[in-house]
Amino acid sequence: MPTRWVVVAKLQARRSKVRPGSRDEQIIERAIDLALSDRRTQQDPDYLYKNVLRNATYAHDRSGRRACASLLRYCGDVDICLADNSIDVVATGTVEEDAEATELHQHLTNVAAGLGNHGVTFLEHLMTGRRPTEAGLAVGISKATAYRTWATLKKHAVAWTQQAG
Structure with a gap:
């Protein structure tokens, strides 16, 4: 049996053991696609298995960082991304845009400080792209606390952008 099919069988067996729709299932699905690629020429099934899982995890995480489920445009080139996995404020130009992004960041930091000892650190982790x-x-x-904190921060960010816009 060709190496790629041995790896696909292993990945499908692993997929059957994870929760449908979970991050692990999405990574395994992507790994199966990578294993089926004609550009993969590894002969060792163990190496190919580890390689496609590593690459699939990287690709999944990268696409999660790039994709914002809800992108709000604020004042030209300042993007405020409010997604299931992060908050990101990107200023791409003028001093005014940088000041507005800083003002939003300060507002969210103040809100986070009122959410308990974890608030500000939690916000900083979100802003680095973590879920x-x-x-x-x-x-x-x-x-549960993480998602309640996230929902509160998202609500305040949306309100701030609507008020400022």
Whole structure:
């Protein structure tokens, strides 16, 4: 049996053990696509298996960082991305735009400070592209608390952009 099919069978067996729709399933699906690529020429099934899983994880995380489920445009070239996985404020030009992005960041920091000891650190983890669960784990809070904190921050960011715009 060709190496790629051995790896695909292993990945499909692993996929059957994970929760449907989960991050792991999405990564395994992508790994199967990578394993089926004609450009993959590895002969060792173990190496190919580890390689496609590593590449699939990287590609999945990269696309998560790039894709904002909801992108609000604020004042020209300042993008405020409010997605399931992060908050990002990107100023791409003038001093005024930088000042507006800084003002939003300061507003969110003030809101986060009122959310408990974890608030500001949690916000900083979100702004580096981590998902709420990852940020919550990093600051030592439960998944439920992480999502409540995320929802509060998102609500304040949306309100701020609507008020400022």
